[in-house]
Amino acid sequence: MTLTQETPARPRQAAGANTATLIVQGPDRTGLVAAVASTLALHGANILALDQYSDDPYGGAFFQRTVFGLENLPAALPRLREDLDTQVAAASGLSFTLRDTSVPKRVAIFASKSDHCLLDLLWRHRRGELPVTVAMVVSNHPDVAEEVRGFGIPFFHVPSAGPDKSAAEAQHLRLVRDNVDFIVLARYMQILSADFIEQAGVPIINIHHSFLPAFIGAGPYAKAKERGVKLVGATAHYVTADLDEGPIIEQDVVRVTHAQSTADLMRRGADVERAVLSRAVLWHAEDRVIRHGNHTIVFT
Amino acid sequence: MTLTQETPARPRQAAGANTATLIVQGPDRTGLVAAVASTLALHGANILALDQYSDDPYGGAFFQRTVFGLENLPAALPRLREDLDTQVAAASGLSFTLRDTSVPKRVAIFASKSDHCLLDLLWRHRRGELPVTVAMVVSNHPDVAEEVRGFGIPFFHVPSAGPDKSAAEAQHLRLVRDNVDFIVLARYMQILSADFIEQAGVPIINIHHSFLPAFIGAGPYAKAKERGVKLVGATAHYVTADLDEGPIIEQDVVRVTHAQSTADLMRRGADVERAVLSRAVLWHAEDRVIRHGNHTIVFT
Amino acid sequence: MTLTQETPARPRQAAGANTATLIVQGPDRTGLVAAVASTLALHGANILALDQYSDDPYGGAFFQRTVFGLENLPAALPRLREDLDTQVAAASGLSFTLRDTSVPKRVAIFASKSDHCLLDLLWRHRRGELPVTVAMVVSNHPDVAEEVRGFGIPFFHVPSAGPDKSAAEAQHLRLVRDNVDFIVLARYMQILSADFIEQAGVPIINIHHSFLPAFIGAGPYAKAKERGVKLVGATAHYVTADLDEGPIIEQDVVRVTHAQSTADLMRRGADVERAVLSRAVLWHAEDRVIRHGNHTIVFT
Amino acid sequence: MTLTQETPARPRQAAGANTATLIVQGPDRTGLVAAVASTLALHGANILALDQYSDDPYGGAFFQRTVFGLENLPAALPRLREDLDTQVAAASGLSFTLRDTSVPKRVAIFASKSDHCLLDLLWRHRRGELPVTVAMVVSNHPDVAEEVRGFGIPFFHVPSAGPDKSAAEAQHLRLVRDNVDFIVLARYMQILSADFIEQAGVPIINIHHSFLPAFIGAGPYAKAKERGVKLVGATAHYVTADLDEGPIIEQDVVRVTHAQSTADLMRRGADVERAVLSRAVLWHAEDRVIRHGNHTIVFT
Incomplete structure (x- = not known):
């Protein structure tokens, strides 16, 4: 692979x-x-x-x-x-x-239960590979609180159940406003409102899986397995009001074979997600990404 | 890349x-x-x-x-x-x-105007990299006749204009029946009828471009450029009655950057198409691909 | 890269x-x-x-x-x-x-000051990516003691100064004998005696950098930079009495450019070292590597 | 691979x-x-x-x-x-x-019996992938004359038997002087004298295999097989009086496994040689390579 x-x-x-x-x-x-x-x-x-x-x-x-x-x-x-x-x-x-460039950008990382992208960022940060200040981690689940704080990073639990996200988003805004230069959605499984995106006023980077060909709707990995895909991938992009349609920063794929189960595909997908997200965050932190219309110029 | x-x-x-x-x-x-x-x-x-x-x-x-x-x-x-x-x-x-295995499979290659996949197969064959007998090349355009015959391979021009493909398909059947063990569509831009697929009675391998995310309809490369994709890809698959939805044999991608024009993306796409198709044909020729349901087992 | x-x-x-x-x-x-x-x-x-x-x-x-x-x-x-x-x-x-296969192999990891390979193995182990029991970490430097123990793994400091390694090796033998199924040298910067290798009686896996072309002697990265290499690599192999000449398990390279300093090359080298060593350890743990003469059969 | x-x-x-x-x-x-x-x-x-x-x-x-x-x-x-x-x-x-940049550089390609690098360059040139004028092909063997001329390119057979190369080199100089802007040694198996290099007065690009670790002397592929290497590679470089030690332009490797014979390794090596040489020639043709001391700056 x-x-x-x-x-x-x-x-x-x-x-x-x-x-x-x-x-x-x-x-x-x-x-x-x-x-x-x-x-x-x-x-x-x-x-x-x-x-x-x-x-x-x-x-x-x-x-x-x-x-x-x-x-x-x-x-x-x-x-x-x-x-x-x-x-x-x-x-x-x-x-x-x-x-x-000696003043690192400040970032808030939003996460949910799945922690592979979050931990990868925190590990790389600790190893000096990401020139950012991780100002906080925000999650709608309390599960990773202890691990995050073990890295010396503030953790905020902001529950976000139910269809009305306005209370949670108000709290998000109080946390991030003037405190961070950009936000990373590290497998944060809640949709952000257009209002939040505008009021936050900072770039937001998201990561999602992607396939050749695309499998839409629920259970994309099961569908991909059924079709026998040979590649699973991930796409990091800036968040716009159009869900998952913002300017692409980085993409990558890994090879999979018939011998891998749907669960394996999901794990490979997780691997490529964290690799792609790490690169996107690094390049954004180093001012290597310029937005233009709905795409990006990336000077790597 | x-x-x-x-x-x-x-x-x-x-x-x-x-x-x-x-x-x-x-x-x-x-x-x-x-x-x-x-x-x-x-x-x-x-x-x-x-x-x-x-x-x-x-x-x-x-x-x-x-x-x-x-x-x-x-x-x-x-x-x-x-x-x-x-x-x-x-x-x-x-x-x-x-x-x-000392008896090579016989293949008919169907092509249209675009010759990158066709020539790549013929070159590899001449260099001894593809253990097949190229029984014939069939095209709905006469353009590549001379080049194909220069490789010592029979070329048949079967025009296929208009919506009614039955005359062309009848001719195709006469050419391939009992003469070939499989068919390769090397950027053959005509849709095969379910009837032809059944009557041909041999596996048919097709190649098409593919993107992360997918861009449907006309001008996929222009749409991909507009969105700033970082990868362009290709998928080789067995042809079924469901257009472009048959079991995947092989896929690959190449990296592209903002510096590449839509025309560049198309050229990169052509590169990956011929590489992916060559591998699919080789693996099929070597009996490395087993069809099962709508996917494949590939022992590479 | x-x-x-x-x-x-x-x-x-x-x-x-x-x-x-x-x-x-x-x-x-x-x-x-x-x-x-x-x-x-x-x-x-x-x-x-x-x-x-x-x-x-x-x-x-x-x-x-x-x-x-x-x-x-x-x-x-x-x-x-x-x-x-x-x-x-x-x-x-x-x-x-x-x-x-439900009984994981037991491994002792030997390390020195440089911790990138050691930590990578411990992290992967904690994430469930390496089906081994890390029985102990042994180092000739005390620096990483706390970090290792933070993973819940015993750490033993065995100093090894001076040309006479026999006291240190005797202590190594007491630690590993009957306690481990293989040993991994994770950038352990001491040469093992032929006697130790024999008495340990278990496979020993080592990692070292490698270049195209090879640069022998002190300062290989500086020489590689001077020559402008475009790839830096690493080789994981089984240890034999012939230093760095045992059967190769895995190798890989990463691309570098003129824009990277000697220090950058060393960091890229460290990246590829930990990736290659992780694969070698995984494959050994899963019984995918068979030694034969001075080479290996690897069923990946 | x-x-x-x-x-x-x-x-x-x-x-x-x-x-x-x-x-x-x-x-x-x-x-x-x-x-x-x-x-x-x-x-x-x-x-x-x-x-x-x-x-x-x-x-x-x-x-x-x-x-x-x-x-x-x-x-x-x-x-x-x-x-x-x-x-x-x-x-x-x-x-x-x-x-x-609308005036392509003129190149002489020197070859011997082995034609994989030569033909790859000629094919790419014909497909419009190499912005050069191939002024001539020079070989110490007549074998490829017909094939080269089939591409519409002049072919010159300059035998070079025996230890004294001066007659052959004098003929080479007459052919290339003022006629070409650079020379490519496409697996040309004769050593060029320091005198020729100086008098030719144009950059000369060479390709050679390379291994991790290096295997010196005769039969490098057999030695590499014996040791069980997992990568075989190639290096393109500018020729200096120091044989095979000039500034590196490009390098690459391909993966090999235990299942490949020495002959397979040689074929994989040939593949990577032609790929690496093609890139080096393209980059040189586009003025992307700057020599500095014994290394290069390559703006790809």
Whole structure:
């Protein structure tokens, strides 16, 4: 059995002090790379890595990720941001985000009973493979409380029974608002309302299984087994109001054979889910993923 | 980009003289392996490789593939077949196929305008990687006639315009009946009628693209691009009356990125199609695939 | 980056009660599969999975792994063993091992300061992915004591400074003798004497890095970086008196690029080491690995 | 069996008219990206893709590959080259190469009896997957002459028996000088003299097998089989005076098992050789490979 990509080993670039990541996107036109690079050079920034992509050379969209070193970064960032704003963004209709890479993004992980994705994230985090601060774990089940707290991470049990999720979601909002930079649904088995998604105001990453061909409805693994699929897969994506239809960040599959039972398929599926989710979270944490329409640019 | 499986390099076991392959399947019960092996031993057969699988240890189905050497095989086969029939099959409700592996299966390849799958099969065949006899290529377009004949293989142009396929199918039947042991649809873009499938009376292997998630209807690659898929795939399966829903033989995917256009995705898809189809044809040719219900047992 | 094989998710066959694994090996001749299967059938055993391989159809060696179900297995095993001995082994010069798969093998893990392989094994074990009993962890450094004991596993610190290892090895022997069925060197950085290997009397599995091309001597990762390798790998093997030259159980590689530092290469190497070692330990625990001369037959 | 990378499907970017590729390398310092991008912008060039890498942010080496569109490219290139020379290269000690990507590089392929790598390159070329002009095939054996000429490519037989290669090499020089931009040794089994390498004056790409661990001397596949390797591999590299020790461009492996004979291993090795060589040739043709010391930067 083969994953087409290995699970992340650790952040590619050490988030050393005095290093920042700049994401620029907007309508493409001649001179954008030069404009950004010149502004950085004027501030004494040394570009360490740069990825650039235009989806259409003529009239398309422009995407750039730049990692640079700059002495006294915390002091220097505000003025650099201002210059980028006035000299690049204003003139060209570009938008940008600029982030000190030594400050890890804060994440809330939402989970339910199934813990494989949750624990994989917590383990990788403890091993230094995920440059994030896990601010909290939130679950509609109390089962994993002790294990989570054993990692030194706050755990909040927010029950969510019944069709009316508004009370639970209100509590979720109180927990995450201003406290986290993104949310990861690590096999969180509750549907989020469009209202919550909007009010949370931060990116939300979800993971779901996926098959070739697709098996819709209940018991997808049993249907996949019945049909004799040779691959089971998983898809990590940003959550939008369209359930499971948001921009895809990462996907992968593993091979299965006739010798594996439906239960085996579910376990293989769980393996690929945690691998795919880990990569998606790492890449998001490192500002490697740019959303554009209903898809993503991923500079890995 | 990565295929999770490499395309076949050549037949695993050289189809030497005096070598046969026996496939046995049926209801599982204690002693089946012994019964088959004893019958083979009595005839002096030396087992070279044996794969066995039961889908449920208690009351399930039994599948076995055995490759054995036997002196003077052509002379010895009829009596061995008779003994297997009376001493194994009759008693246990098993069915079996027994084949001299030095006699390659005969195949007809059906193609349309798109030639990547067709040529890949012909090239592999010429390099000795596919132990089959390519009896003919049949196409509803004349475009590839010269190239096919350059490989020394008969080419038949059978036009198939209009909704009524009966004339074309009648011609197809005249061509393939008694002449081939299986048919491969190498991107043959015509739907076969249930009547043709039945009358052809031989296994038919088809290849189609597949996606995570699935994109139904026209322009699947454009939809996949729009959604930003990270994998494109292909599925090889036996053709049944249910279009594209027959037992899956093999599947694979390749990674794609945001940097690839819809046309690139189609090319990557073509690559994975020919790799997957080649493996399916090789495994079928080597009697590695056993159909059971709507799925397959594949002893690779 | 890609591992060509995924790390093991869990034992392939649940080691249910009343299930046994039989390994048979020896000089090949006609009728061996039948002889073994008939003996099993006479005892009422139901074969669940069977893998057989002959390295040369004429005068080669025969290898077979059979998993079977048998009611009241613990009571029935002694007589089955006796029959296999008298009716199969004695007559044919075959040797066999027969094991109740519900009784996990006992393992001692030897480690040094580097803990990635050790922890990976302990984690997988806790998740039920490795069907072994971890009897103890032995290290020449006390660093990981607390973490190991946190998994509920005994930890023994056996210092091993200086060139004379005899005192340490004597202590090792007292610990492992009769207590374990195999030993895993999880990046244990001490050389074992030929005397210890012999007296321990159990298989010992080691893991080491490996490169294409090989870089011998000190600092292999720095040399590999200097040469710009695109793959770093690891090899798991049985330990023999020839350091790092014993029969290979499993190997794998991961892709690296110019963008990765020597330290990155070491981390990627550590990733592949733990993945390869985990697979080797799983396969050994499941009796999937048969030693033959200086190589192995692995029925995965 | 798995290749960790798929063989190339086709050039990533269509070599459209009015598109150029600029490679810049040299000592890193602040402002280089800006300097290059500004010069391009002044000439009206629109950057389509940019990859940049510094091997050490402080005092390291700088590497950049830029693909850009520019109207009337053939007319505009000389002045752009001049400006890059005076305004970027002269000031900063950088060197650069600038190439109209619509003009394919010309290649001579050297081969011997073994034709798998040669034919793979010719087939890919015919399918439009390799953006090169195959100027000639040169072989020390006449065997493949007809097949090569069937592709419409000139074939030259230059015998090379005996220890003195000077006559053969003199003929080689007459053939390739000024006629090709690089040479590919597609399993060419003759050692090139240091003198030839220098006088040829163009990059030379070679392919050789490689193993984990390495098996030196004659019969490497037999030794690898004896040791039971689980992976066989290949390495493509630039040729230097140090035989087989030049900068690595690409490597890959495929899995093998105990069930494969030495001859099988050689065939699998041939498969991975042609896949690895194809990728190396494609990347070189697209200016994706930058040599630096004894290693390469590969922007894939």
